[in-house]
Amino acid sequence: MRRETLRALGLPTAAFVAVLVAWEAVVALFGIQQIVLPRPTAVAVTMVQMAGPIAFHARHTLVTTLLGFGAAVGLGLLLGFAIGASVIVHEALYPLLVGFNSIPKAAVVPLLVMWFGIGTMPAVLTAFLLAFFPVAVNVALGLATLEAELRDVLRALGASRWQIFVKVGVPRTMPMFFASLKVAISSAFVGSVISETVASNAGIGYLMAVAASDFNTRLAFAGLFVLAAMGVILYGIFAAVERRITAWAYTD
Amino acid sequence: MIQFEDVGFSYRGREGATTAVADVSLHVPRGATVAFVGPSGCGKSTLLRLVAGLLRATSGVVTVDGRPVHAPLKNVGMAFQNPVLLPWRTVLGNVLLPFEILEAHRGGGASERRAWQERAQDLLRTVGLRGLADKHPRQLSGGMRQRVSLCRALVHEPELLLLDEPFAALDAFTREEMWELHQTLRQTREFTGVLVTHDLREAVVLADTIYVMSTNPGRIAHVHPVTLPFPRRLADCESEPATALIHAMREEIRRAH
Numbered sequence: 001m002r003r004e005t006l007r008a009l010g011l012p013t014a015a016f017v018a019v020l021v022a023w024e025a026v027v028a029l030f031g032i033q034q035i036v037l038p039r040p041t042a043v044a045v046t047m048v049q050m051a052g053p054i055a056f057h058a059r060h061t062l063v064t065t066l067l068g069f070g071a072a073v074g075l076g077l078l079l080g081f082a083i084g085a086s087v088i089v090h091e092a093l094y095p096l097l098v099g100f101n102s103i104p105k106a107a108v109v110p111l112l113v114m115w116f117g118i119g120t121m122p123a124v125l126t127a128f129l130l131a132f133f134p135v136a137v138n139v140a141l142g143l144a145t146l147e148a149e150l151r152d153v154l155r156a157l158g159a160s161r162w163q164i165f166v167k168v169g170v171p172r173t174m175p176m177f178f179a180s181l182k183v184a185i186s187s188a189f190v191g192s193v194i195s196e197t198v199a200s201n202a203g204i205g206y207l208m209a210v211a212a213s214d215f216n217t218r219l220a221f222a223g224l225f226v227l228a229a230m231g232v233i234l235y236g237i238f239a240a241v242e243r244r245i246t247a248w249a250y251t252d
Numbered sequence: 253m254i255q256f257e258d259v260g261f262s263y264r265g266r267e268g269a270t271t272a273v274a275d276v277s278l279h280v281p282r283g284a285t286v287a288f289v290g291p292s293g294c295g296k297s298t299l300l301r302l303v304a305g306l307l308r309a310t311s312g313v314v315t316v317d318g319r320p321v322h323a324p325l326k327n328v329g330m331a332f333q334n335p336v337l338l339p340w341r342t343v344l345g346n347v348l349l350p351f352e353i354l355e356a357h358r359g360g361g362a363s364e365r366r367a368w369q370e371r372a373q374d375l376l377r378t379v380g381l382r383g384l385a386d387k388h389p390r391q392l393s394g395g396m397r398q399r400v401s402l403c404r405a406l407v408h409e410p411e412l413l414l415l416d417e418p419f420a421a422l423d424a425f426t427r428e429e430m431w432e433l434h435q436t437l438r439q440t441r442e443f444t445g446v447l448v449t450h451d452l453r454e455a456v457v458l459a460d461t462i463y464v465m466s467t468n469p470g471r472i473a474h475v476h477p478v479t480l481p482f483p484r485r486l487a488d489c490e491s492e493p494a495t496a497l498i499h500a501m502r503e504e505i506r507r508a509h
Contacts, residue, residue, distance in 0.1 A: 147336045149330075149332040149334055149336045149416075150336040152301070152304070152330055152332075153330045153331075153332075153336065153404070153405070154349075154353060155304075155306055155324045156304045156305075156306065156324055156325060156326075156328035156330045156414070157326060157327065157328065157350050157353040157354060157408070158324065158325075158326030158327065158353065158354070159353045163353055167352060167353070168338065171338070171340050172339075172340070174340075246340075248339050248340040248388060
């Protein structure tokens with residue numbers, strides 16, 4: 001176990017360091033201008049120098065993402081349960097949901113800005129719009145794939161629909177629900193950053209947009225690294241939660 | 253106990269109306285076990301669901317205990333080829349599932365729950381799962397899971413035990429063990445049984461009466477009482493009259509296609 005963990009963390013870290021070293025070497029070797037592609041060490045220096053503002057904007061992005069994510073989980077659960085439990089709701093809403101999901105969400109941001117102005121609200125809503133679909137679909141799928149035999153066993157005991165839902169439907173949906181959370185948190189993150197880039201006055205997305213307009217390539221890269229780190233950490237947290245809570249769903 | 257009078261069942265599917273079973277009349281006395289055998293698609297499983305009230309007859313009348321069946325019966329035990337256990341629960345938790353469903357309309361407190369737990373443990377011992385109550389289904393073999401599924405079907409002491417090819421997915425050796433288990437359970441408690449199976453030997457070992465079905469629509473083509481005394485051993489179904497019966501039924505099913 002120890003060895004495997006070491007390997008699982010060590011190999012990607014080594015690969016990452018190798019890429020940075022290669023990058024540093026290429027920039028130095030070919031004399032690439034810092035404004036086009038800064039050295040990783042220069043980016044690191046900027047990150048340290050700008051640690052205060054970066055932390056502020058990162059916190060803002062994090063809060064925005066979590067708000068949108070929270071709303072998406074709540075509504076996604078409700079909608080997923082409704083779609084999974086009722087054939088009529090499924091037939092009525094599922095096609096709409098798929099149609100809605102096929103809209104590129106970046107296209108919705110201008111509308112949100114029109115309604116709510118520039119700021120946090122469009123970012124929260126964009127995060128929500130991107131994140132609720134995977135939750136709703138996974139929950140609905142978990143409920144709808146309940147084995148007919150199991151349903152028969154329960155109905156022949158006189159179980160009501162509600163009892164079947166509570167005793168079997170909800171628990172067996174949990175692995176799919178938790179699996180959807182790690183997808184949803186990543187989507188929410190993407191959504192809030194997209195919106196921040198276009199229409200906000202805070203957040204890492206905003207920071208990068210400003211950096212780009214100032215031709216501050218270093219800061220833009222610093223923002224990129226922070227985004228990558230946040231994305232990986234958020235995904236990692238929810239992947240860990242999933243494994244802990246639904247251990248039964250994994251054989252051996 | 254179970255009575256079918258000219259029972260038919262049709263449904264509307266993609267290809268228009270389909271009649272799954274027609275003109276089925278039969279009587280299963282209390283405590284007896286009957287088996288339905290026949291080619292695939294002869295409506296065997298439909299008959300089982302009609303008994304449980306999971307489907308409603310579109311013609312004729314199904315009665316259980318003298319009462320017409322209009323809605324799902326309560327207190328029926330069912331087991332299928334797929335054991336459909338709840339993977340997040342322990343073996344004991346799975347076996348106690350009927351208690352949680354029935355407790356809502358029967359009422360029951362802590363003492364009731366203890367009594368059920370004891371009964372569940374007894375049953376697990378009977379089926380040879382002593383000491384495995386706290387395991388999870390994924391830690392068990394296919395045969396063990398099937399035993400748990402049987403315990404879940406029996407723990408509430410149902411008057412009706414409905415089995416839909418419950419042993420079909422097991423290896424031959426385990427299947428024969430399950431036949432013996434069925435005999436043991438039959439001796440210790442009274443239930444009326446309906447068994448759907450592809451396995452003619454299984455029908456001969458377990459049933460008092462065997463109904464051979466034909467297809468399109470599913471009808472009872474032949475009825476065979478099995479006169480071998482209980483409990484039946486494997487050797488009994490290799491005896492001369494039993495093998496003759498199996499041969500005869502095989503021929504009937506071939507012709508029913």
